[in-house]
Amino acid sequence: MRTLTILGATGTIGVNTLDVVARHRERFRVFALTANRDDARLAEQCLRHRPRFAVMADPDAAKRLSQRLKSAATGTEVLAGREGLETVAAHPEVDYVMAGIVGAAGLVPTLAAARAGKRVLLANKEALVMSGDLFMRAVRDHGAELLPIDSEHNAVFQCMPGGHGDGLDGAGVSRILLTGSGGPFRNTPLSALDAVTPQQACAHPNWVMGPKISVDSATMMNKGLEVIEACWLFSTSVDRVEVVVHPQSIVHSMVEYADGSVLAQLGNPDMRTPIAHALSWPERMQSGVERLDLTAIGRLDFERADFDRFPCLKLGYQTACAGGGASTVLNAANEVAVEAYLKERIRFTDIPRIIEHTLERLCYRAPTSLESVLALDAEARATAEARVSR
Numbered sequence: 217m218r219t220l221t222i223l224g225a226t227g228t229i230g231v232n233t234l235d236v237v238a239r240h241r242e243r244f245r246v247f248a249l250t251a252n253r254d255d256a257r258l259a260e261q262c263l264r265h266r267p268r269f270a271v272m273a274d275p276d277a278a279k280r281l282s283q284r285l286k287s288a289a290t291g292t293e294v295l296a297g298r299e300g301l302e303t304v305a306a307h308p309e310v311d312y313v314m315a316g317i318v319g320a321a322g323l324v325p326t327l328a329a330a331r332a333g334k335r336v337l338l339a340n341k342e343a344l345v346m347s348g349d350l351f352m353r354a355v356r357d358h359g360a361e362l363l364p365i366d367s368e369h370n371a372v373f374q375c376m377p378g379g380h381g382d383g384l385d386g387a388g389v390s391r392i393l394l395t396g397s398g399g400p401f402r403n404t405p406l407s408a409l410d411a412v413t414p415q416q417a418c419a420h421p422n423w424v425m426g427p428k429i430s431v432d433s434a435t436m437m438n439k440g441l442e443v444i445e446a447c448w449l450f451s452t453s454v455d456r457v458e459v460v461v462h463p464q465s466i467v468h469s470m471v472e473y474a475d476g477s478v479l480a481q482l483g484n485p486d487m488r489t490p491i492a493h494a495l496s497w498p499e500r501m502q503s504g505v506e507r508l509d510l511t512a513i514g515r516l517d518f519e520r521a522d523f524d525r526f527p528c529l530k531l532g533y534q535t536a537c538a539g540g541g542a543s544t545v546l547n548a549a550n551e552v553a554v555e556a557y558l559k560e561r562i563r564f565t566d567i568p569r570i571i572e573h574t575l576e577r578l579c580y581r582a583p584t585s586l587e588s589v590l591a592l593d594a595e596a597r598a599t600a601e602a603r604v605s606r
């Protein structure tokens with residue numbers, strides 16, 4: 217029996233994780249569930265899964281959750297804020313932590329889980345992108361296990377012999393090929409991108425996801441973040457990570473070996489596959505995902521990624537090359553720009569402009585501590601926000 221904390225339980229990743237776990241109650245016990253403000257949904261989840269702790273990042277939402285759970289006698293203790301999140305991520309009774317909070321808000325508890333030597337199931341790519349070396353050192357120094365949930369990195373992990381411990385050369389791997397669908401605007405005329413609405417941007421053709429990652433998929437910043445994530449996870453340089461546009465989202469990524477073999481991992485676009493894989497690794501277990509029917513799909517297409525259409529992907533590559541704190545700045549500026557776009561304060565095509573502006577304004581000293589990562593993140597947010605307001 218493994219005990220599990222789910223950070224971001226009310227989000228898409230959290231809900232999918234609970235779906236998988238509910239199919240294997242003999243193997244997993246839900247220890248803690250967390251959310252930000254959605255106390256109604258977290259209360260429902262507490263009634264169903266009876267965790268020992270529930271944490272709301274927002275203190276007012278924590279009070280509301282306590283009220284909701286009072287009469288239900290779930291035995292769940294409600295905690296609040298950053299401290300509450302860190303407590304349930306690093307608690308000695310916890311074995312596995314699903315890092316499913318969206319954005320930079322996930323860094324502190326995810327890092328706490330790594331420092332406590334947990335199996336960290338990493339969906340929250342932003343945490344790794346913004347803290348890079350600091351995060352990977354915490355994993356190594358504290359004997360944590362890091363398993364990727366992003367379908368692309370989970371696919372690469374599955375295609376590598378013995379996981380990713382030896383780096384590419386040790387595994388005889390020459391390149392990583394990350395696939396990306398190209399999002400909803402893959403074929404939209406470039407001149408029309410100025411006017412696309414957040415609703416259109418969030419209507420991903422293949423995946424059901426939260427609003428932030430949906431916009432990231434539409435700009436392909438998601439793939440830019442994933443290139444950086446791949447460099448850290450698989451200890452490689454950016455020139456060995458290639459992005460291939462694959463509109464059907466059936467091949468989740470590929471690994472090319474020195475002898476010319478290319479191994480791919482295929483499956484329906486359903487996050488329960490990587491979640492079940494990471495929960496049960498090195499074994500396999502049922503996930504509830506429908507079987508892949510290749511004859512019904514009929515064809516698989518692959519295209520080169522177009523930097524003119526997707527300037528955010530180019531910024532992701534440039535940032536990966538720049539190293540240091542550039543990815544902290546990129547991530548923060550992107551979060552500010554995406555939020556402004558979702559609130560209709562800026563246009564879709566302003567997103568890369570704001571990120572580029574922020575990258576140009578700040579110097580990329582490499583942050584060496586959590587405090588310096590958070591300080592650079594705050595500085596980049598202020599710079600990006602000032603540009604949004606202009």
Ligand code: NDP
Nearest residue numbers: 224226227228229252253254273317318321339340425426
């Ligand atoms: P959602 O927006 O659906 O869910 C986000 C979760 O994080 C919610 O539980 C939310 O709580 C919580 N949260 C938001 N802000 C804060 C905060 N400030 N403090 C604490 N908790 C917070 O996101 P997704 O599930 O789509 O994505 C989660 C992460 O997984 C992202 O990093 C994304 O890039 C990654 N990912 C997602 C995939 C997907 O298919 N969805 C695929 C691969 C990676 P509340 O509900 O109360 O707001």
